[in-house]
Amino acid sequence: MNKGVSSLVAVVLLLVVPLLIWSWLHNDLVSKEEATYAAWAQVESNYQRRADLIPALVETVSRYLRHESDTLTRVVGERGEGLERFQKTVDGLLAAQRESTEQMAALEGRPPADESTLEAVARAQESVGARLRGLLALAEDYPELRSADHFLELQAQLEGTENRINVARMRFNEAVRAFNGATRRLPGNLVAAVGNFRRKAYFQAEDDARDAAPLGLE
Template sequence: MKKTTTLIIIAVVAVLAIWAVTGYNGLVSMDEKVSNQWANVETQYQRRADLIPNLVNTVKGYAAHEQETLEGVIEARSKATQIKVDPADLTPEKLAEYQAAQGQLASALGKLLAITENYPDLKANQNFLELQAQLEGTENRINVARKNFNDTAREFNTAIRRFPKNILAGLFGFEKRAYFEAQAGAETAPTVEF
C-alpha cells in the first residue's frame, strides 16, 4: 500500500514538474518573440531615420530658404534616435515616450514633403522621387512591424493571464507588455495648406 501511494505521489510530482518546465519554457519563448518583434519595430524606425539625411540634403539643394523646416526634421530625427527602449522593460510610459518622439519625426517629415509641392524641379528629381518612394515603403513597413508587435504582445499577455500559466508567470516575474496605440489626434486628417 505504501509503495502504491509513493508511486502515485512520484507520478503526480513528475507530471507537475513536466508541466512547470514546459509552461515556463513556453512563456520564455513567447517573451523572446515579443522582444524580437520589438527589434523589428526599431529596425524599421531606424531605416526611416537613415533615409532622412538623404532626403533633407536633396530638398536642401532646391529649397534652401526653407531652413526652418529642414532644421526641424533634423532635430526631430535626432530626438527620435536618442530614445532607446529595452524590450525587457517595455512599460506603457516608455512606449508612449518612444511613440511621441517618432510621431514628432513623422510630423516634421510631413511638413518637409508638403513644402516640396512648391518646387516642381524637386518633384521631378529622380533621386528625390526614389527617396520619397523608399520613405513611403518604410512607413508601410513600420505599420506592419507595429501590428506584428501588438499581435505578439497580445498573445504573450493572454498567455500570462490565463490559468494555470498565470501562476508560473507570477512566480517567475513575467509581466504584461505594452501595446502601440494610435497617437492623440490620429483620427483627424491633417490639413495641408500652400
C-alpha cells in the same frame, strides 16, 4: 508488491506531472516573451531605416534650397517666404529625429518596460513622421524638386519604410497581447509570478497617427 508499485507510480505521477506542466507553461511564456523581443527588433530596425534615409532627403532638399537661394536672391514675397518655411521644416525634422534617436539609444535594444516610456517613444516617432509628411507636402510647390530622380527615389523608400513601420508596430502589439494574455490566465499567471514575467506595454493608436496622410505625393 503490486500495491507498492502502484503507490510508487502514483507518487511519481504526482511529482512529475505537475513539474512537466509547470515546465511547459514556463517555456511557453519564454517563447512568447522572446517573440515580443523579436517583434520589437523589427520596429527598431524600421525606425532606424527611416532615420538613415532622412539625412539623404535633407541633403537633397538643402542642395535645392541653396540653388534656389543663389538664383533667386532678388525675389521677394511668397516665393521667398516659401523657401524660409521649407528651411524651418527641415530644421524641425532634424531636431525631431535627433530626439527620437536619443530615446531609442537609451532603450539599448529592449522594448520599453512601461507604458509611459513607450508612449514617449511613440510620440517622438510620430513627430518625425508628421514633420516628414510636412516636408514632402511642401515639395509639391516645387516641381523641379519633386520631379528629381533622387528625390522621387528617396520619397518611395520612405513611403515603403513608413508602411513597414506600421506593420512592425501591429505585429509587436500582437506579440505583446499574446504574452500579456498568457501571464494573466490560470495557471500561467502563477508561473509568471514565480518566474518574474512582467506585463509589457504596447502601442496605443493616436488619433493623429490613424488619420495621418500617406507619404506619397499626389
